[in-house]
Amino acid sequence: MTASEILLDFFKNEKKINDIDENTDLFREGHVNSLFALEMVVFLEKTFSFKIPRKEMKKDNFKSVAAMVSLVERLKN
Amino acid sequence: MAKEAKIKCLVFDLDRTLWHGILSEGGGKELIEGMREFVLELDRRGIVMSIASKNDENAAMKNLRLLGLEEYFLCPKINWGAKSESIKNIISSLGIKQGAVAFIDDNPFERDEVAFALPDVRTYDALEFDKMLEYDEFCPVFITEDAKNRRSMYRADFERKEDEAAFGGSAEEFLSTLGMNLKISKVTKEDLRRVHELTVRTHQLNSTGYTYSFEELEAMIDSPDHIFLIASLEDKYGDSGKVGILLIEKSGDTYLLKLLIVSCRVMSRGIGTALLTYAVRLAALNGVKLLAEFKETEHNRIMYITYKLMGFEEIEENGNDILLGFADDELPEFPEYLRVEVER
Numbered sequence: 001m002t003a004s005e006i007l008l009d010f011f012k013n014e015k016k017i018n019d020i021d022e023n024t025d026l027f028r029e030g031h032v033n034s035l036f037a038l039e040m041v042v043f044l045e046k047t048f049s050f051k052i053p054r055k056e057m058k059k060d061n062f063k064s065v066a067a068m069v070s071l072v073e074r075l076k077n
Numbered sequence: 078m079a080k081e082a083k084i085k086c087l088v089f090d091l092d093r094t095l096w097h098g099i100l101s102e103g104g105g106k107e108l109i110e111g112m113r114e115f116v117l118e119l120d121r122r123g124i125v126m127s128i129a130s131k132n133d134e135n136a137a138m139k140n141l142r143l144l145g146l147e148e149y150f151l152c153p154k155i156n157w158g159a160k161s162e163s164i165k166n167i168i169s170s171l172g173i174k175q176g177a178v179a180f181i182d183d184n185p186f187e188r189d190e191v192a193f194a195l196p197d198v199r200t201y202d203a204l205e206f207d208k209m210l211e212y213d214e215f216c217p218v219f220i221t222e223d224a225k226n227r228r229s230m231y232r233a234d235f236e237r238k239e240d241e242a243a244f245g246g247s248a249e250e251f252l253s254t255l256g257m258n259l260k261i262s263k264v265t266k267e268d269l270r271r272v273h274e275l276t277v278r279t280h281q282l283n284s285t286g287y288t289y290s291f292e293e294l295e296a297m298i299d300s301p302d303h304i305f306l307i308a309s310l311e312d313k314y315g316d317s318g319k320v321g322i323l324l325i326e327k328s329g330d331t332y333l334l335k336l337l338i339v340s341c342r343v344m345s346r347g348i349g350t351a352l353l354t355y356a357v358r359l360a361a362l363n364g365v366k367l368l369a370e371f372k373e374t375e376h377n378r379i380m381y382i383t384y385k386l387m388g389f390e391e392i393e394e395n396g397n398d399i400l401l402g403f404a405d406d407e408l409p410e411f412p413e414y415l416r417v418e419v420e421r
Contacts, residue, residue: 016247027386030413031249034282035345037386038379054394057385059405 003048003072007065010043022066027059037062044068050075080197081176083278084124084214088164089150090182091130091137094203096144100132105140111207116149118210122217123224125171125231128153129163129180129191151231160187161194171231172341174280179214181206218277219270223318233315234342252346253414255312259351261323262420264305269294271319272307275338280376282339282349284369284384302327304359308352310343317343321352325359332360334369337380347412349383354409355417357387361408373397 001009004022011017017031026032032040040062045051052075061071089095091105095112098104119126126149130137134155141147152170154163160180168175176197182188183203192200201209209215217224237255244251264272269291276288289297297303308321320343324336334356339349360367369389371381374397381399388405411417 016245016250018247029249030410031247032350032386033248033345033347033412034339034349034379034383036248037382041382054385054391054399057382058390059386059388062386 003069004065006047007068010047011065014043015039020065022069023064025063027063032062040068044072048072048076079176080199081174082214083177083217084179084199085173085177085278086125086127086167086171086179087119087215088127088129088167088178088180090160090180090184090187090203091128091132091141091155093183094181094206095146096140100136100140108144108146109203109206113146115206115210116146119215120149120228121225122215122220123227124215124217125173125228126150127167127171128155129160129167130155131157131160149228151228152235159190159194161191164191164195164198170235172234172344181209217274219274221270221274223271223274226316226318229315230317230342233317237312237314248345249412249414252412255314255346255414256416257310257312257346257414258416258418259308259310259321259348260418260420261306261308261352261355264294264298264307264322266295266298268307268319269298272322275319275322275340276336279338279340280374281341282344282380283377284337284380285335285372286374286377287336287372297324304332306355308348310346310348321348323352323356325356327365330364331366331368332356332363334367337369344379347415349380350387350409351411351415351417353383353387354411355419357403357409360403367403368392369401369403371399371401373399 011020041052056071061067092099095108096105097107097109128150132155137155152167154166164180168178175195179199179201180191181201181203188200191198241251272294297305304325306323307319309319310317320340322336322338326333326335337352357367369384373381384401387409388403389401390404391399392402393400
């Protein structure tokens with residue numbers, strides 16, 4: 001599976017967000033509270049085996065699946 | 078993991094600890110002398126109680142009912158498995174950290190088994206019970222209204238959790254079924270004990286971990302240089318009580334957020350996000366910059382992520398001490414599932 005498929009699967013099946021695609025703005029849709037944000041971060045770190053550094057911990061990197069995919073690609077390299 | 082200063086939950090054995098004799102051998106008719114008073118006093122202090130007993134569950138629960146103590150014990154685990162497993166289950170149901178849990182049993186084997194598997198759980202011999210109320214770890218600094226209601230709040234939490242587990246939609250959709258009302262008001266003298274309790278009890282949803290003396294807290298109520306707010310939460314399951322604190326220091330064109338605390342009991346309900354949203358909007362309304370102190374610990378990463386994902390950025394970093402500033406072009410909105418009421 002690609003990073004995008006893994007993340008969409010997580011949001012659909014684990015977080016039960018049905019109407020989501022790569023570009024859905026998670027913040028605008030009101031999904032993000034503290035615990036959700038933590039789960040998202042922990043999921044990314046576990047799945048792709050990296051630790052997100054402080055400077056990458058920002059809203060723009062998490063606002064959509066597409067943004068998270070590019071974060072994953074950046075941190076993997 | 079480590080032992081915490083204060084015990085939040087005491088887990089009881091039954092046979093020869095709570096009552097005389099062994100239930101399956103015809104015992105259990107009478108409580109140990111002084112035990113009822115012990116249980117009632119722990120309840121008054123806001124220390125919740127549970128059970129880990131090797132017994133027949135139906136018989137043991139029936140006996141507790143006959144003795145009039147059933148209602149005091151949350152999520153009792155009565156089975157033939159290892160007591161450490163029972164306590165693990167209790168810990169995860171209550172959402173209390175291992176280091177704030179204690180276990181009392183007359184049998185040294187059971188105490189050792191628990192201490193071995195769960196090293197941060199403190200164990201006590203049943204013979205000690207009449208001295209335990211004086212032990213420091215069983216003496217909360219203050220006993221607040223919220224402490225006295227703690228047992229019923231935990232019960233409401235179970236009901237909410239059961240409904241959530243059965244709910245098919247997203248967390249946000251579930252939250253919107255709760256009818257949550259968050260009331261933000263100025264801290265008053267009557268709130269100070271609860272404020273103090275939250276500052277010492279909260280580790281995860283705590284931005285700095287600062288603690289203040291009673292006098293310092295009291296001085297900030299009337300201080301023109303501070304905005305000192307407390308939030309209470311209600312939903313269709315009941316009143317969760319005072320669950321959040323926001324402390325802002327004013328200076329010139331800046332608001333400095335010294336403390337943001339949300340009770341872990343209401344974690345995952347958007348309260349931290351809502352309080353931070355309130356602070357951001359309040360600063361914007363008054364045309365000042367919003368800065369926030371943050372002290373990174375092993376436990377509070379969730380709070381760091383909350384700030385960062387709301388649009389705060391690092392201004393200064395000094396080891397674990399971080400100064401953040403709100404840097405987003407857009408103001409955050411309150412979550413739709415929450416009604417926010419501000420009392421001035």
